[in-house]
Amino acid sequence: MTEEEAKAWETAATELRKEGLPAEMAERFLPYYYIPQEMQVRWHRMTEDAQLHGVRHFGNGGSRGSGKTTATFAQVSLYDCQKWPGINCLYIRLVKKSSGNSFQQMTTAILGDYEGASVSQEGIRFPNGSTIAIAGVRDPKDVDKYVGLNYELMVVEEANQIDEERLIKLQGSLRTGRLDGYVPRCYMNFNPGGPGMKYLKKTFIQPWKEKRETNTRFIFSRYQDNKFLDAGYVDYLNNLDGMLGKLWRDGDFDISQGMAFDNFRPDVYVYDDWDIGDNWIRIRGIDDGYSKPYCCLWLAKDPVTGRIVVYDEDYGEGYTNGEQAERIKAMTPRNHRISITYADPAMWQKSHHVDSDAKAGKDIYAAHGIYLTKGDNDRKNGLAKIREMMRPLPDGLPGLIFLSRCKNLIWQFENLPMSASKPEDVDTNFEDHAYDALRYGTTSEAGPKPVRNGERRNRERHPFYALGW
Numbered sequence: 001m002t003e004e005e006a007k008a009w010e011t012a013a014t015e016l017r018k019e020g021l022p023a024e025m026a027e028r029f030l031p032y033y034y035i036p037q038e039m040q041v042r043w044h045r046m047t048e049d050a051q052l053h054g055v056r057h058f059g060n061g062g063s064r065g066s067g068k069t070t071a072t073f074a075q076v077s078l079y080d081c082q083k084w085p086g087i088n089c090l091y092i093r094l095v096k097k098s099s100g101n102s103f104q105q106m107t108t109a110i111l112g113d114y115e116g117a118s119v120s121q122e123g124i125r126f127p128n129g130s131t132i133a134i135a136g137v138r139d140p141k142d143v144d145k146y147v148g149l150n151y152e153l154m155v156v157e158e159a160n161q162i163d164e165e166r167l168i169k170l171q172g173s174l175r176t177g178r179l180d181g182y183v184p185r186c187y188m189n190f191n192p193g194g195p196g197m198k199y200l201k202k203t204f205i206q207p208w209k210e211k212r213e214t215n216t217r218f219i220f221s222r223y224q225d226n227k228f229l230d231a232g233y234v235d236y237l238n239n240l241d242g243m244l245g246k247l248w249r250d251g252d253f254d255i256s257q258g259m260a261f262d263n264f265r266p267d268v269y270v271y272d273d274w275d276i277g278d279n280w281i282r283i284r285g286i287d288d289g290y291s292k293p294y295c296c297l298w299l300a301k302d303p304v305t306g307r308i309v310v311y312d313e314d315y316g317e318g319y320t321n322g323e324q325a326e327r328i329k330a331m332t333p334r335n336h337r338i339s340i341t342y343a344d345p346a347m348w349q350k351s352h353h354v355d356s357d358a359k360a361g362k363d364i365y366a367a368h369g370i371y372l373t374k375g376d377n378d379r380k381n382g383l384a385k386i387r388e389m390m391r392p393l394p395d396g397l398p399g400l401i402f403l404s405r406c407k408n409l410i411w412q413f414e415n416l417p418m419s420a421s422k423p424e425d426v427d428t429n430f431e432d433h434a435y436d437a438l439r440y441g442t443t444s445e446a447g448p449k450p451v452r453n454g455e456r457r458n459r460e461r462h463p464f465y466a467l468g469w
Ligand SMILES: Nc1ncnc2c1ncn2[C@@H]1O[C@H](COP(=O)(O)OP(=O)(O)OP(=O)(O)O)[C@@H](O)[C@H]1O
Pocket: 034, 035, 036, 037, 040, 063, 064, 065, 066, 067, 068, 069, 070, 071, 106, 191, 226, 228, 229, 230
């Protein structure tokens, strides 16, 4: 360390001590150039309640980009793993295509100089025997692999993306046989929205709001807490409107009533495979997009039960109409006879795609051999139809099934909020292109039958009414 560095180090350490960071933490953080910011200092200090008061559950939630992951990773790797030699930790994070390798960049930034630490994608091992298993899960289902194993410390990133049952099961794996008084603990980071939000609100936020926290601790954090957030991302957050702005910028947890598919659960609606018969009717649904994602879904309808299985998905941005059509052809096996391809009615207008020559999207598709039929764009009715299809059929299984490869569709069903201004539609500011493709794809479904008042009265009078006739 040069003299200048030593001086800077001293100043930072004094500052942090003033803010209340325990000296032992400062000593372990600073040599690795991790300097926690104010919210992070509060969070690090809070984790001391594990040893002081036996607290096992720590939550950090709010808007995106507040510095939650950075603080948690530093806490676990530089502090907990060093203070408790031989500790075994599990670090769960959902990997989406958008997350890139920023996590790896962070681990190298923080642990790059750590002598004797071996860092790989699977995990980290320290010379004192402490280990961090890094579980990059693609799907909340994948966390089941870790249920029933023993971990002394657990981190769940984006915990709101994991459903309540799994979150509870996971915490059953938090155990220790250590005799040195170490208290096993779990750190959960989350934003509002998603299937886990209700549980996280109940567990962390309500006790915190009502000032009656006993075995949990919570910190509400916002992007303004992080002065290192890049300006472009701050702009992005500031420009989000509608529900997505409420969720990601404001970290507003009071929106639970607003989820479009509140009862959507992957274990009920998502299957890895489904037997699709030769006589099933195959349909495609397309939502157009260039600077925003386009989506094509492949649907198959069981002619006997009427069940619809969404069995494939193509999703992405930056594809011209011609490229979309080619992708769709390549993904449709030759022996699958598609009865009809419903598409976004906007594709009947002149297209603004780069390859369009001011032609309509449907004409470009036609030139590539895909003939489109206008999808039904009645948004309100479309939502009612999809909810109707999700109900169980007489065999007890839902009338609408998704195969697990339809990742974007599943994510949207877990997260799509209702519109704040139009009570019978979803929030179109949210990424909803797979949902839209499904609406178009189900154009020919009849949806709920309207029941006239008189008819209902007569039905209710019928002696077999109570039996469900
Ligand atoms: N103390 C710090 N020093 C330097 N950079 C930091 C610090 N804290 C956070 N950052 C930077 O700020 C950015 C956002 O931080 P981070 O990913 O930890 O936020 P987050 O709350 O986990 O976000 P999200 O809600 O999107 O998961 C990262 O690029 C990170 O490197």
